[in-house]
Amino acid sequence: MLAAIGLDERQEAAYRALVALGAADVADLAHRLEVPEADTERALRRLESQGLAARSSSRAGRWVAAPPAVALGALLTQQRHELEQAELAAAALAQQYRAEAAEPAVHDLVEAVTGASAVAHRFRQLQLGAAREVCALVTGRPVAVTGPENDAEERAAGRGVAYRVVVEREVLEQPEGITELTAALGRGEQVRVVDRVPTKLLVADGTLAMVALVGGRGAEPAALVAHASGLLEALRGLFDAVWREAVPLRLGAGGRVAQGPAAGPDATDLEILSLLLAGLTDASVAKQLDLGLRTVQRRVKGLMETAGVTTRLQLGWHAYERGWVSRT
Structure with a gap:
């Protein structure tokens, strides 16, 4: 201290x-x-x-x-x-x-960063330097920066920087995925899920963006840092497009669980529903929430009865209509 x-x-x-x-x-x-x-x-x-x-x-x-x-x-x-x-x-x-x-000259608008340590350092630097908001697309297989190593996110969020994060569904399947996302939600971050994100991306305050470069097999990690330019605007637009299509994630005490009527779903029901809408199977949901498979299936059946529907597709639609989940 x-x-x-x-x-x-x-x-x-x-x-x-x-x-x-x-x-x-x-x-x-x-x-x-x-x-x-x-x-x-x-x-x-x-x-x-x-x-x-x-x-x-x-x-x-x-x-x-x-x-x-x-x-x-x-x-x-x-x-x-x-x-x-x-x-x-x-x-x-x-x-x-x-x-x-x-x-600025054209070559000053884009900065190339090569090597795992350099990429990780620049990734942390952009977050620690952010004053208002960090937007990120997170892939299921990070190369240079992993969740537990990224303490910059916790530090930036702790001083009031807002986070909007879209993660691939694969992240939910990883051993520490739910734990890390629950912690992020607990810090007030907004998290959404899609099947796949187009690339690893981070945008800080809308003025700097870092996008991963994918090389051949065995190539060392590399990234581009874009300053004010058409490329930066394109990357901001890419994030906004993915964000609009992603499904909000809500997990227990960490998420902002929507409150339904007295006879509506409880917090565990909403966790299950959130993960199902994110694309996980019943078995994966049971594993991530440490529940029995039959418990998950019983709760899903109860949600369908509460909503008055007969299919899971209808359940998803009614969940949005009733405000159990939302895109806000």
Whole structure:
């Protein structure tokens, strides 16, 4: 938690231990932290340079913690000042860039990114730099960036960036697919499902787009980053077209489950219905929701009876008509 002021995990642990103990010598602190004494002493010297710890004046060899309110407050003030200076520098550079790029050359409108690490870094960078909205088309077989590795999405959504995501049906079949999508819905993201998306795509604030390039077998991952241009407009239009045709996904507490009448479907019914409309079979739905196959089939039959229909096709139509699911 104190990494923002320049402390690593060991230094933070040492400071927290000193605060809890009041004072300690290197040997005691090393034993408490379960690290070598040499590493503990280096951590204490780093804390001393930051004004967070000092050698005891009453007992040789012992260290004491500086009061957190004073010591951390000073460091935070310094960090805020440095951040403000960095923001001013960034604004000045952005203004200079806009002035010099008022009429950008054609080759400046598209950026080629090659290599798995470079693609993953640029993918994270676009999300972390977004201020308003991120739109994404997600394939079932990511090459350079996988769901668990993409912490940028959680961080961006956590600071208020809106997400609209369309995933391939194959994502729902993956071991962690439902878990990750439930977490995304829980962060307030809008998620829809289609049979297949045309390409891996990410659009940040409508001003930058990153589209995957598909090479031959064995070729390293590559992508194009499009700046303001006709290509960017085309990619935004592609996302909007896929979004309009996709089916909204709603999963338990993470989704915005529509409320029906008292005799209508419950939350589990709506999860089942959402996955069925996304194209999953009864068996796949049962597996993803950890339900028995007969339970799923019984609930589907109950939904059909509630809707007064005799086929699943009719059930899907009535689900939209009654507001159990929607495209909003």
